[in-house]
Amino acid sequence: MKQLPSIQSPTYTHGFSVPLDYAYISERGLTKKTIETLSSMKAEPEWMKKFRLDAYALYLQKTLPSWGPDLSSLSFDDIRYYVKPTDGEKRTWDDVPDSIKKTFDRLGTPQAEREYLAGIKNQFDSEVVQGQLKPIWEEKGVIFLSMDEALKKHPNLVRKHIGSVIPSGDNVFASLNSAVWSGGSFIYVPKNVEVSLPLQAYFRINAERAGQFERTLIIADEGSKVTYIEGCTSPSFSTSSLHSAVVEIIVEKGAHVEYITIQNWYKHVYNLVTKRALVKEEAVMVWTDCNLGSKITMKYPSYILAGKAAHGETLSLAFAGANQIQDTGSKAIHLAPYTTSSIVSKSISQGGGITSYRGLISIGPNAHHAKNHVSCDALLLDKNSISNTYPTQRVFTGDATITHEATVSKIGERQLFYLMSRGLTASQARAMIVRGFADPLIKKLPMEYAVELNRFIDLEMEGSVG
Amino acid sequence: MRNTNISKNITKSELIISHLGVSAIIEPQTSQKKGILKDVSCRMRSGEIHVLMGKNGSGKSTLAMALSGHPDYVIDSGSCVLEKTELVTLSADERARAGLFVSFQTPIEIAGVSVFQLIKTAYEQKFGLIENVLNFYHEVEREATLLGIPTASMHRSIHEGFSGGEKKRLELLQMKFLKPRFAFIDEIDSGLDVDAITMVSQYLKEMVADSQMGCVIITHYERLLKYLPINAVHLMSKGSIVTSGDTSLADQIMRDGFDSVMKKLEL
Numbered sequence: 001m002k003q004l005p006s007i008q009s010p011t012y013t014h015g016f017s018v019p020l021d022y023a024y025i026s027e028r029g030l031t032k033k034t035i036e037t038l039s040s041m042k043a044e045p046e047w048m049k050k051f052r053l054d055a056y057a058l059y060l061q062k063t064l065p066s067w068g069p070d071l072s073s074l075s076f077d078d079i080r081y082y083v084k085p086t087d088g089e090k091r092t093w094d095d096v097p098d099s100i101k102k103t104f105d106r107l108g109t110p111q112a113e114r115e116y117l118a119g120i121k122n123q124f125d126s127e128v129v130q131g132q133l134k135p136i137w138e139e140k141g142v143i144f145l146s147m148d149e150a151l152k153k154h155p156n157l158v159r160k161h162i163g164s165v166i167p168s169g170d171n172v173f174a175s176l177n178s179a180v181w182s183g184g185s186f187i188y189v190p191k192n193v194e195v196s197l198p199l200q201a202y203f204r205i206n207a208e209r210a211g212q213f214e215r216t217l218i219i220a221d222e223g224s225k226v227t228y229i230e231g232c233t234s235p236s237f238s239t240s241s242l243h244s245a246v247v248e249i250i251v252e253k254g255a256h257v258e259y260i261t262i263q264n265w266y267k268h269v270y271n272l273v274t275k276r277a278l279v280k281e282e283a284v285m286v287w288t289d290c291n292l293g294s295k296i297t298m299k300y301p302s303y304i305l306a307g308k309a310a311h312g313e314t315l316s317l318a319f320a321g322a323n324q325i326q327d328t329g330s331k332a333i334h335l336a337p338y339t340t341s342s343i344v345s346k347s348i349s350q351g352g353g354i355t356s357y358r359g360l361i362s363i364g365p366n367a368h369h370a371k372n373h374v375s376c377d378a379l380l381l382d383k384n385s386i387s388n389t390y391p392t393q394r395v396f397t398g399d400a401t402i403t404h405e406a407t408v409s410k411i412g413e414r415q416l417f418y419l420m421s422r423g424l425t426a427s428q429a430r431a432m433i434v435r436g437f438a439d440p441l442i443k444k445l446p447m448e449y450a451v452e453l454n455r456f457i458d459l460e461m462e463g464s465v466g
Numbered sequence: 467m468r469n470t471n472i473s474k475n476i477t478k479s480e481l482i483i484s485h486l487g488v489s490a491i492i493e494p495q496t497s498q499k500k501g502i503l504k505d506v507s508c509r510m511r512s513g514e515i516h517v518l519m520g521k522n523g524s525g526k527s528t529l530a531m532a533l534s535g536h537p538d539y540v541i542d543s544g545s546c547v548l549e550k551t552e553l554v555t556l557s558a559d560e561r562a563r564a565g566l567f568v569s570f571q572t573p574i575e576i577a578g579v580s581v582f583q584l585i586k587t588a589y590e591q592k593f594g595l596i597e598n599v600l601n602f603y604h605e606v607e608r609e610a611t612l613l614g615i616p617t618a619s620m621h622r623s624i625h626e627g628f629s630g631g632e633k634k635r636l637e638l639l640q641m642k643f644l645k646p647r648f649a650f651i652d653e654i655d656s657g658l659d660v661d662a663i664t665m666v667s668q669y670l671k672e673m674v675a676d677s678q679m680g681c682v683i684i685t686h687y688e689r690l691l692k693y694l695p696i697n698a699v700h701l702m703s704k705g706s707i708v709t710s711g712d713t714s715l716a717d718q719i720m721r722d723g724f725d726s727v728m729k730k731l732e733l
């Protein structure tokens with residue numbers, strides 16, 4: 001494939017792409033034929049092909065959301081819906097083609113893999129190219145596969161759960177993903193197994209105009225515990241790419257799942273993602289969601305608190321620079337008694353960037369004694385930047401406790417001055433204030449990611465002054 | 467770092483403020499402003515301690531803040547030269563790096579920026595990368611202890627939730643590590659308990675002796691002064707320095723009050 005020149009952005013360090021001989025690249029645009037070819041290339045069972053085609057039929061009936069950011073500049077017909085880099089997933093690095101290996105090397109993922117991860121999956125465009133789970137977890141019955149592999153090895157588990165939390169007809173992007181999904185992770189953690197180290201997936205778009213539609217399904221059986229981290233980056237192409245994932249999580253009784261995202265797509269990627277967890281009795285779901293990159297992100301990680309005393313938590317950090325819209329938030333659906341949820345959203349806008357918090361709190365008629373707390377803090381770094389909040393509450397019980405706090409602050413000229421009076425340059429001072437603002441969230445991230453995030457803020461602030 | 471005998475190597479330098487006029491910006495949009503300081507002149511050499519006194523609202527803090535480059539103030543006229551460097555045209559950070567430090571009367575809080583992080587970043591900006599951060603941390607802890615600041619505070623956000631007296635000590639702690647050539651110390655003694663005043667003045671005295679820093683102490687009380695070797699006392703009124711003298715001027719002010727001193731001087 002011909003490599004197109006990439007626009008180098010001074011502040012985006014992941015903007016390179018590697019020339020590569022792809023095993024398969026679909027024509028631009030989406031037809032029934034695209035889906036049939038994709039499904040047969042993957043040698044999928046008939047039911048999955050039908051699942052896809054049914055979803056495609058739903059997709060054709062649906063229109064883009066009438067609310068939220070304007071998506072009219074996204075040309076669905078220009079996207080390549082299936083871009084397959086290699087034949088098959090490799091278990092070790094040595095077997096991965098050099099150019100792909102180099103990409104992940106430059107992104108620093110293999111280093112991270114060594115010590116502190118229980119397992120890893122690296123996805124390049126449409127396919128997972130490499131993956132591994134440490135033997136001790138394999139022995140305990142933990143399954144960590146690419147979704148495609150899982151479909152081959154555990155078809156019944158996949159068939160039972162896929163689309164059970166997010167049906168194909170849920171929204172237009174869920175329909176699209178259900179029709180063309182490829183890659184993503186499948187995780188099953190058996191009863192009472194605690195995976196003490198995180199599982200990680202790294203998503204990389206390499207080809208121009210490539211769409212990435214990974215599908216992730218996590219099942220944490222009763223009393224189990226797992227943390228999953230995903231990172232996403234892409235080359236700095238001037239044309240748009242589309243990333244539209246679906247993530248479904250089932251948190252069984254007493255289980256605990258934490259899902260951490262560091263999204264740092266280049267500024268031409270549309271990131272339209274549906275994430276939802278079904279949380280059973282006394283189980284806990286935590287979404288830690290950092291959205292730094294992309295052109296437009298629409299993502300509202302949700303939990304359906306279906307069992308008594310289930311708990312959901314969202315920690316989200318959004319950063320919007322010039323020409324970026326981060327439309328993020330969370331949805332807490334309380335269906336059972338004594339369910340609790342907490343949403344902490346922090347957003348930073350600069351250079352005309354727009355961040356919006358869009359949240360839904362729904363307390364159903366059976367959810368007596370439910371509790372929810374939402375706190376949204378926005379930091380505006382200049383006059384041109386915008387922050388919005390769109391909270392929605394639907395309460396059907398009399399005794400729910402719901403609290404909502406929202407603050408919008410401008411970066412304080414006096415705080416900047418104070419730091420500068422200590423000899424810090426304007427950009428150092430800005431970076432320090434922004435980091436301080438994001439600190440409560442950064443503190444919760446694993447070390448490697450915290451470092452990465454601080455570096456991101458420093459780079460952005462350097463680019464923003466002068 | 468502490469007590470290293472660098473005093474011998476320090477060249478005598480001067481801070482010369484001449485005919486300074488300063489306005490406060492009332493409305494940033496309309497750039498509406500109000501004149502506060504008129505024709506302020508004063509000079510000080512390194513190693514000297516000067517005292518600036520004056521009624522509430524006479525303009526003492528304005529002088530310190532305007533010199534440090536505070537965005538609420540503009541310098542309309544005059545100059546301030548620190549060792550051949552004209553400060554007035556520099557940005558706040560450049561003034562700091564030129565060797566000026568202001569310990570503010572009411573320092574601002576910054577959430578999420580820890581005391582240690584600030585000191586470390588400011589230190590590295592001025593003196594280069596710290597190789598052994600742990601050692602440096604212990605040094606900061608040691609100085610904090612000398613100033614009576616609990617070492618656990620090093621990880622708290624700067625000035626957030628600290629008491630009035632603690633804030634003043636945190637300003638001095640930063641000053642210690644930034645090693646300025648000249649410092650304005652604004653009402654360091656208000657909010658300090660009696661024991662703390664002794665401690666802080668002892669600390670200041672050693673610091674001036676060690677580093678040959680020149681400093682202007684803004685105060686309403688003589689308590690601090692009795693522990694410190696004072697070279698000059700300046701009296702500010704309505705935005706100007708109306709008279710200067712030695713410690714006897716401070717004594718006179720403390721005994722008779724501003725109005726009576728002014729009357730005697732026919733001001």
Ligand SMILES: Nc1ncnc2c1ncn2[C@@H]1O[C@H](COP(=O)(O)OP(=O)(O)OP(=O)(O)O)[C@@H](O)[C@H]1O
Nearest residue numbers: 490491492502521522523524525526527528529538
């Ligand atoms: N930003 C500002 N906007 C408007 N007026 C100001 C501003 N800053 C200072 N002033 C005015 O300038 C005068 C001098 O204030 P300044 O704070 O310098 O006094 P001070 O001598 O430090 O007093 P104190 O002993 O009470 O600390 C006061 O009348 C004050 O109200």
Ligand SMILES: [Mg+2]
Nearest residue numbers: 526527528571
């Ligand atoms: Mg004052």
